[in-house]
Amino acid sequence: MSGLLSPSSPELKEVDFAQLGHYAKHLGRAPRAKHFALTSGERHAHVKGQGLEMLELRAYQASDDLRHIDWRVTARTGQAQTRLYAQENEHQRLLLMDLSNEAYFGTKYSFISTRFVQLAGILAWRTKQQGDKLAYRLCFGGQDIWQQTTPLLAKLFQPLSQASSIGSRGHSVSSLQILSPNLISLKARNKDVIILTDKQQLSRPETLYLKQLAQHNKVFWVQIVDANTFKLAPGQYQIKSTSDEALVNISERSSTLAQQAFLRQNQQLKKQLNQLDIQHLVFDLSEPPESIARYLLSLGAIG
Known part of the structure; x- marks a missing residue:
């Protein structure tokens, strides 16, 4: 199995980000902008x-x-x-990543948070290789880190590595921090905006903010889910967090209800984003990060 699809640890280090550069370079050619x-x-x-x-x-x-x-x-x-x-x-890109507690979980391959971080790393490498411009805002584990000008990759990879840390799981917030007022996105104009998040509920202020963002930019909403979550065999599971462990009972009924609730919520999100002319892209955790990046390339989201 590919080390990129299923890394030895969900927490990514410097060597992991160095590896991503190779994949970014061989994504292929972008369509005409x-x-x-x-x-x-x-x-x-x-x-x-x-x-x-x-x-x-x-x-x-x-x-x-x-x-x-x-x-x-x-x-x-x-x-x-x-x-x-x-x-x-000339491509000007804005990367917005916001991870919830639930992102630090995965039934197979790795964590959803890890896949998001890998994808962000590939996008950063590709931006550098194409000579494009990149700004970013990363919200995870109670942190809000942003950069308005094109950064040195090492400066971006450091917070991305922190974002992959399991320790961030206990400090996340439910709202979308990346959709709160901030200099980097309030002034965004004529950019390809890529939103990476597992969150799928929008408050009215967040919707209004997204509407403003989409009026002046081309926005792509990328969501990664773990479909296996709803396919776990009935039984008792031991779940370990950063502070303690807990036993969780899963039945066929509870899995079905959870899946139905998730799908309803996701359909509502898709409807909201479509009304704002924002592309809603959903990928499964089993999808390698370079395949997701290649699809974004085919849409013109990256150069």
Whole structure:
């Protein structure tokens, strides 16, 4: 079995993140970028040249470069029109990761939290390899760590390693911290936003905040679940936490009810996200992290 699919420990160290770089490099090629439509006055680049892609056509403004006036359209409409361009290979990415207590669990392979951290590591490596820009906010174990400018990978891998620590399990909060007001996401514009979380309930303030985020960015919501949780054989299980151990009784009925509740909740989340034009992507824990990253690549979420 692959060491990446099923690492020897759910807690990832420096050597584990070094290994992820190889997988990031061999994901394949990204599709042609589809940039988020810019609003009037916002633009990625002012200079037209090789490697630039036209984003939109709008009415000429006094600050525009005369070289970018589309004279053919101007003549046809009678009003000066300016072409706006952006670098075809320019990707600005915002990574938001929020883990609950339940993420530090897995029936097979590893923990859900570990898979999220592996995926975040691959995304970070890929961003560096493609020369793209990355900002991030990581919420786990009561911590809120964020970086607005492209970090050194070692600076990101340190909190990611902490996020994989089982000790974070006892300090998580139920709400989505990444959807609380914060400089890094309040000012996010024209970015590919990737949300990694096992949480699947949205409060009204969180929904409103997501709506604002999706208005100015392309947002992907990535969820990882462990389907085997609902397939455990009836019986008594010993569950160990950071502080103590407990016996949990599981019956066929309790598993069925838990699965039904989960599916109802997940369908409600999907409906909410679809209404906000946010892609809701659900993967099972049995899916290797590089396969998840490759799917995000196919959607244009990463370069």
